[in-house]
């Protein structure tokens with residue numbers, strides 16, 4: 001890892017990360033579906049990040065998510081604190097500025113957030129991240145918008161998992177058990193502008209890899225997301241209107257013995273204004289055991305990671321970044 005206090009990134013065009021149209025995943029012709037699988041394979045082995053377009057999620061819904069998120073974060077601090085995630089048994093609700101440190105050895109992240117998941121009965125913390133949401137009553141459009149968006153992205157994520165199966169030469173429905181009753185987390189994020197005189201290494205979101213399966217990120221037009229390139233430079237994931245930035249999390253790296261990359265990324269909000277983004281984490285069925293996939297080992301090669309359930313893996317990862 002380079003010096004974490006150095007925050008500059010290479011200025012490159014959006015074409016440095018692949019742009020993949022996923023419309024073909026809905027085609028009746030298997031060759032069209034496989035063509036998307038082939039494009040995914042290239043992106044997954046090379047960058048671990050790509051822009052996803054032609055996904056079919058209405059732009060009006062995407063715009064509404066960002067608008068409702070802005071409304072929420074503009075509420076007075078006391079209203080937000082009333083929904084603090086420490087009041088939830090399942091990590092749902094508001095997370096104040098500087099609450100998480102995604103990059104060990106650097107100051108806490110300059111972001112505030114709000115966690116939403118599948119609406120479930122209270123489990124008293126027995127089932128990790130599973131239970132009821134907390135909702136801001138002062139923002140009436142918030143709940144229906146976030147529920148509609150979560151449902152829409154769950155469909156896209158499941159479709160992408162079918163594409164990933166094709167990309168790996170597996171049956172298209174290979175991940176169907178993983179996709180049954182999936183854990184999803186919608187995370188609203190608000191980044192204030194990067195301070196003029198930050199502490200060494202202080203930034204919006206420290207360098208990290210994502211914990212789960214797939215992440216589908218909606219970002220506004222501020223920019224600031226930086227992705228670790230194969231040549232160990234940081235490259236800007238410049239916003240492309242209407243796209244999602246998709247990346248693979250650690251579970252896919254475990255599945256493929258690191259053939260598919262779970263790539264480091266971070267956020268430095270140098271836009272001068274507020275930045276809003278909405279990662280959607282698709283982590284699959286909590287009880288599913290992630291272990292090295294058929295075809296991901298060369299003869300004589302052994303798995304780098306022991307099998308782990310989705311739930312146990314996530315629990316360990318949250319513990320690491322929330323202390």
Ligand SMILES: O=C(O)CCC(=O)C(=O)O
Pocket residue numbers: 187189205210217219225265266267277278279
């Ligand atoms: O805000 C972003 O663009 C990225 C957020 C992120 O990487 C995360 O929440 O895991």
Ligand SMILES: [Fe+2]
Pocket residue numbers: 208209210265
């Ligand atoms: Fe991330």
